[in-house]
Amino acid sequence: GENVEQHPSTLSVQEGDSAVIKCTYSDSASNYFPWYKQELGKGPQLIIDIRSNVGEKKDQRIAVTLNKTAKHFSLHITETQPEDSAVYFCAASWDSGGYQKVTFGIGTKLQVIP
C-alpha cells in the first residue's frame, strides 16, 4: 500500500519568514496530492492540491511543488502570518475501483512567532 512520510513534525518560524513542509510517497499510482490545514479544535480543510501532470501550483502565499520522478512534493508558505499557525497534512491519493483512496502524512505543527 501507499506510504506517505512527512517532515518536519514541528516547525517554528518568525512572522514574515517562509515555511517549507516536505512529503514523500511510495506508490507511483498516486496521482493527486492535497494539502490540508487543521486549526485548533477544527477538522482539516483543503488549502491547495496538485495533480500528477503538474509540477507546481500557486495560490497567493502558498505553493505546492511535485517531483514525480523522485516521488516528492512540498508545501511552501511565504510571508508567514500568525494565522498560518496550524497542523498541516499532506496526502497522496489514487483511484481504486472508482473510489479515490487517500493516505495522509503524520502532520506538521507549524508555529508562526509574532
Next chain:
Amino acid sequence: EAQVTQNPRYLITVTGKKLTVTCSQNMNHEYMSWYRQDPGLGLRQIYYSMNVEVTDKGDVPEGYKVSRKEKRNFPLILESPSPNQTSLYFCASSFAETQYFGPGTRLLVL
C-alpha cells in the same frame, strides 16, 4: 451552509459500553469516510462508503462498524469500546477527490 456535522463533540465512556457517533452531510455527496487521528500517526481511515448500502474497510477497521442507510448519514458504531479506541474521530464527505471534514469527536474510553 454546506457542512459535515458530528455528534457528540466530546464523549467519555467506559470499556464495553456500546456507543454511536453520528455524522451527517448536506452536500449530497456520495462518498463518506471515518478517520481517527492519533499523535504521531496522522489521519487513518477506518471505513468508507461509496454510496447508500455500500461500505468498505479502511486501514484500521477493527472494533468499528458503520452503516449507510441514507445518503446524508454515516454513523460510526463502537460495539464494545476499549481504551485503545481513545482518539479524535473525524467524519468526511467527498466530491471527486476533495474531502470535507466534520469538526471532530474526541472520545475517551476508560
